[in-house]
Amino acid sequence: MNALSDHIVIAPLLVPLLAGILLVLLRGSATPLRRNLSMLGVQALFAVSLTLLLKVQDGQMLVYQLGDWPAPFGIVLVADRLSAMMVLLTSILAFLVMLHAIHGSDRKGRHFHGLFQFQLFGLNGAFLTGDLFNLFVFFEVLLIASYGLLLHGGGAGRSRAGLHYVVINLVGSALFLFAVGTLYGVLGTLNMADLSLRIAALPADNRELVSAGALLLMLVFALKAALAPLHLWLPGAYANAGPAAAALFAIMTKVGAYAILRVYSLMLAPGAEGLPELVRSLLLALGMATIVLGTIGVLASRGLALMVAYLVLVSSGTLLSAFGIGGVEAMTAGLYYLLHSTLIAAALFLLTDNLAETRGRYRDRLQAGPMLPATNLLGGLFLLLAVAVVGLPPLSGFIGKVLILQAGLTNPWMPALFAVVLITGLLNLTAMVRAGSTLFFKTDPKASAAKLPEMDYLVPVIAFVVLIAVLVIYVGPIYDFARATALQLADPVSYIQAVLGDALRNPGS
Amino acid sequence: MEALIASAVGLMTACGVYLLLRARTFPVVLGLTLLSYAVNLFLFAMGRLRIGAPAIIAPGHSSMADPLPQALVLTAIVIGFGMTAFVVVLALRARADLGNDHVDGRRDA
Numbered sequence: 001m002n003a004l005s006d007h008i009v010i011a012p013l014l015v016p017l018l019a020g021i022l023l024v025l026l027r028g029s030a031t032p033l034r035r036n037l038s039m040l041g042v043q044a045l046f047a048v049s050l051t052l053l054l055k056v057q058d059g060q061m062l063v064y065q066l067g068d069w070p071a072p073f074g075i076v077l078v079a080d081r082l083s084a085m086m087v088l089l090t091s092i093l094a095f096l097v098m099l100h101a102i103h104g105s106d107r108k109g110r111h112f113h114g115l116f117q118f119q120l121f122g123l124n125g126a127f128l129t130g131d132l133f134n135l136f137v138f139f140e141v142l143l144i145a146s147y148g149l150l151l152h153g154g155g156a157g158r159s160r161a162g163l164h165y166v167v168i169n170l171v172g173s174a175l176f177l178f179a180v181g182t183l184y185g186v187l188g189t190l191n192m193a194d195l196s197l198r199i200a201a202l203p204a205d206n207r208e209l210v211s212a213g214a215l216l217l218m219l220v221f222a223l224k225a226a227l228a229p230l231h232l233w234l235p236g237a238y239a240n241a242g243p244a245a246a247a248l249f250a251i252m253t254k255v256g257a258y259a260i261l262r263v264y265s266l267m268l269a270p271g272a273e274g275l276p277e278l279v280r281s282l283l284l285a286l287g288m289a290t291i292v293l294g295t296i297g298v299l300a301s302r303g304l305a306l307m308v309a310y311l312v313l314v315s316s317g318t319l320l321s322a323f324g325i326g327g328v329e330a331m332t333a334g335l336y337y338l339l340h341s342t343l344i345a346a347a348l349f350l351l352t353d354n355l356a357e358t359r360g361r362y363r364d365r366l367q368a369g370p371m372l373p374a375t376n377l378l379g380g381l382f383l384l385l386a387v388a389v390v391g392l393p394p395l396s397g398f399i400g401k402v403l404i405l406q407a408g409l410t411n412p413w414m415p416a417l418f419a420v421v422l423i424t425g426l427l428n429l430t431a432m433v434r435a436g437s438t439l440f441f442k443t444d445p446k447a448s449a450a451k452l453p454e455m456d457y458l459v460p461v462i463a464f465v466v467l468i469a470v471l472v473i474y475v476g477p478i479y480d481f482a483r484a485t486a487l488q489l490a491d492p493v494s495y496i497q498a499v500l501g502d503a504l505r506n507p508g509s
Numbered sequence: 510m511e512a513l514i515a516s517a518v519g520l521m522t523a524c525g526v527y528l529l530l531r532a533r534t535f536p537v538v539l540g541l542t543l544l545s546y547a548v549n550l551f552l553f554a555m556g557r558l559r560i561g562a563p564a565i566i567a568p569g570h571s572s573m574a575d576p577l578p579q580a581l582v583l584t585a586i587v588i589g590f591g592m593t594a595f596v597v598v599l600a601l602r603a604r605a606d607l608g609n610d611h612v613d614g615r616r617d618a
Contacts, residue, residue, distance in 0.1 A: 133581055140588050147595065151602075159599070159606040160614045163534065166596055167612075170541050171529065173592070177548040177585055184578065185555035 008055060009064035009079045011048040012087045012124040015041055020117030027111060035102040038113035042091065042098045045120060049091040053084040057481065059488060061498035063130070071500050072194040078130035078499060081485040082335075086127040086258055089339060090251055092467070093346055094120050096460045100350055101244040103456040108153035108242065115152070119145035119248065126255050130499055132183065132190045135259065136176050139224075143169050146252065149245040150237060161240035168223070168233045176220045182213035193499035196266040196492055211275050214267055218260065218279060225256025226316050227283070228290040234316075235297060238309035243353030246305070250345035253316045254338055261323060261331075265489045266496075276326075284324030284413055288420045290317025295424040298431045304355065304364035307435060308348040311389055314428065315341035318421065322404045325411050331486035333403030336479060340396040340471055344389050347464030351381055354461065355439060358453050366435050368442035370450040378453060379440045381461055386432040388468050391425050396471040401425070403479075514554050521547035534600035534610045541596060545589035552582045 019041030023034055056062060056079050064077040079087075098116070106112040122142025129135050147169075151162045184190055186209045187198045199210060219230070226234040234253070238246050260283070268276040294317055297310035319341060322334030352364050355378065362369035372378055384395070391397035401421060408417045471478060488494065497504065521543050528540030556578030564574050600610070607614030 133584075137584065137588070140592075144592070144595065147599070151599070154606075156606040156614065159603040163596075163599055163603045163612060166592075166599055167529070167537060167541065170592055170596065171544065173588075174525075174541075174544045174548050177552060180581070181548070181552040181555040181578075184552075184581075185557075190577075 006062075006064070008048060008052050009062045009077050009128065010066075012045060012052065012091070012128065013077075013121060015045045015048060016117040016120035016124065019044075020114050020121060023114040023117060024111070027114065031107065034113050035106070038116065039098055039102060041117055042094045042120075045124075046088075046091040046095055049084070049088040052079055053088045055079075056081055056084045057484075059484065061495060063498050063501075072189055072191045075134050076130040076191065076499055077128045078495070079128060080495065080498075081481070081488050082258070082261065083127045085335070085339075085481070085485060086254070087124050089254075089342055090120065090123050090127070093248065093251055093342060096463050097244050097247045097346065097350075099463070100247065100353075100457060100460045103454070105153075105242055105244050105353075109151075111148065112152055112244075115145045115148040116244075116248070119149060121145075123251060123255065127258060130192050132180055132192060132195065132263075134190075136173070136180060139176065139255075140173060142252075142255070143173070146245075146249065149248065150241045152245055153242045155240075157240045161236040165233050165237040172220050172223045175216055175223075179213050179216035179220060182209060182216065186210055186213070191499070192263065192266050193496040196496055197500070199267055214264075214275060215279075217263060218282070221256045221259045221263070222286070222320075223256070225253050225260065225320060226290070226313055227256075227286050227320055228293050228317070229286075231290055231293065231313055231316075234313055235306060235309040238312060238349075239303065239306040243349055246309075246349040247346035250312065250342050250349070253312065254319075254342055257316070257319050257323065257334075257338065260320070261489060266492050280324050280326045281413075282324070283320050284411075284417070287317045287319075287321030287324050288413075288416060290314070290320065291420050291424050293317075295427050298428050301431075302366055304352045304366060304435060304439070305349070307366075307431065308345065308352055311348065311428065312341075312345045314424065315345065315389075318401070318404065321417065321421075322407065325404070325408050325413075325417075327407065328483065328486045328490055330404065330407035331489060332479065332483045333400065333407045335482040335485055336396075336403055336471075336475075337400035339478070339482075340388070340400045340468070343464055343467050343471070344385060344397065347461055347468070348385050348389060350457070350464070351378075351385060351461045354378065354453055354457050355382075357457070358450050359439075360448065360450060362444075362447065366438045368438065368444040368447075370447035371443045372440060372450050373452050375440055377458070379436070381458070381465060382436055382440070384465055384468075385461075386429075386436060390429045390432055392429065394472060396468050396475075399472065399475055510558055510560075514550065514558065518547050518551045518554070521550070532611055532613075534603060534612055537612060538593065538596055538600055542589075542593055545585070545593070549582050549585055549589070552578050552585060554578075 062079040066075045119142055122138050122145055125138030147166050151158055186206050187195055189195055223230040291314050294310050294313035298307055301307035319334055319337055322330050356364040359369045388395035388397045391401040408414055525540045525544035528536045556575035559574050562572050562574040563570050564576050566573055604610045609616055
């Protein structure tokens with residue numbers, strides 16, 4: 001813990017934290033200065049995230065003991081492939097969203113940049129921490145920043161959606177603390193690696209209590225991941241948020257999915273009888289229910305933003321079903337789908353904003369509006385994103401779904417899974433075709449002429465499309481990386497050894 | 510003492526959940542507050558209930574209270590306090606924006 005390069009693990013936390021503090025201090029200064037500072041923070045974050053990923057991609061686990069307190073007593077940050085991948089994904093998303101925001105939408109309210117950086121701080125902390133209570137704290141950090149971002153810009157719709165979002169998440173936090181308390185009361189530790197060891201050595205009469213705590217945790221993470229029936233907060237919140245906030249929120253449901261993966265790969269691995277199967281079948285069944293409910297929402301949406309929010313719900317359900325299938329193949333497929341669905345959701349929210357700005361007072365409502373200028377560009381982007389999001393070949397949604405279905409072939413739920421994924425895919429395609437033809441082909445003769453789309457706002461969308469193309473072209477290496485990540489997750493022993501190495505070697509000291 | 514603490518946690522949770530399900534923002538905020546009180550008490554009790562035990566190692570005492578839940582409760586209180594302040598302001602803002610204090614902003618309810 002001497003070399004400077006050892007501190008790379010905490011760098012993804014420090015960069016946005018320092019940038020955020022500076023932005024709060026400079027809140028009265030000129031807008032260009034704050035934009036440049038915020039952009040610089042995001043770029044530095046990208047650089048350190050990439051460095052971190054390159055360091056851990058050979059399978060090494062970097063453990064950072066805060067204050068140099070040894071592992072089960074102090075709080076640790078742990079960077080393995082999964083954490084580093086999520087941190088890098090966050091920083092890429094943040095960069096492109098910031099590229100959108102600095103062209104004007106950050107000026108619709110105060111403190112956008114500070115909140116944005118604190119949101120990144122919370123997200124990266126949640127991805128890197130190795131301690132359950134610390135995970136709670138970072139959840140709170142990212143949530144309170146997201147409350148601010150959601151309300152950014154104001155308006156009645158945002159206030160109403162924000163109130164629902166805040167209240168449901170506060171209840172979620174209370175449940176999180178109940179779960180943490182139960183686990184601590186029985187096991188006497190909150191370090192995730194140590195929890196794993198102690199659960200394995202638990203006397204049989206305390207198992208029910210730990211199972212209750214673990215399922216309560218699952219409830220909280222399912223709430224964050226918008227798993228049915230805890231999904232009702234998502235469509236309203238995402239559809240009412242400003243474009244930059246909604247695009248950044250594309251990673252928020254993934255925090256829940258990540259926490260499920262992390263906690264359950266560690267806590268349920270050794271000998272917790274029946275519980276891993278229960279969690280998996282719950283994830284699979286409720287994931288499929290989420291897909292169905294999301295699709296109904298997609299079909300019923302009268303605005304494009306709401307439709308995209310429901311598509312986020314569908315992708316969240318697909319992701320959790322993949323994790324529910326269980327096994328390395330399904331996990332690999334899920335991780336690939338996670339990358340795809342985050343990028344595509346953000347791209348769709350930004351494109352929706354472009355369309356809404358261009359259509360003037362018709363906004364994103366799915367009804368005949370003014371004739372759109374630059375139809376080839378806007379329509380082409382919409383077509384590409386629609387193809388990717390519903391999972392048609394040749395784009396990444398198709399690859400993700402094929403991988404998931406392939407992994408599900410041997411699962412007893414296979415017929416249901418295939419039926420749900422394929423039929424909802426068709427229904428979502430229908431809805432997207434209808435939305436596209438309404439937006440681009442039908443015109444209202446009474447409408448005033450549409451504004452020209454601004455290239456500044458389209459650049460991030462195009463960048464997202466390029467990234468989705470990268471997911472398709474480099475599917476081989478990305479698949480290999482996802483597989484290596486899944487293998488690492490399936491082997492909790494290496495994680496425990498990396499975190500508790502010293503404590504395991506000299507027990508009792 | 511165990512029975513008293515357990516029933517206090519249970520009662521506060523029950524009242525909190527009941528108030529949360531009300532249709533006006535003010536009872537909802539009160540419900541959240543009660544729920545967070547219940548959580549704090551619960552976390553505190555998870556370090557086991559002891560009377561007269563020092564929180565840090567002191568000479569002459571063979572047993573001591575577990576200091577970790579106390580630290581957790583302190584964190585939870587701070588976060589809960591901040592969140593309550595936020596949700597109160599948000600409820601006022603929603604009252605101003607929507608014209609009434611119904612959680613869905615419905616005038617008829």
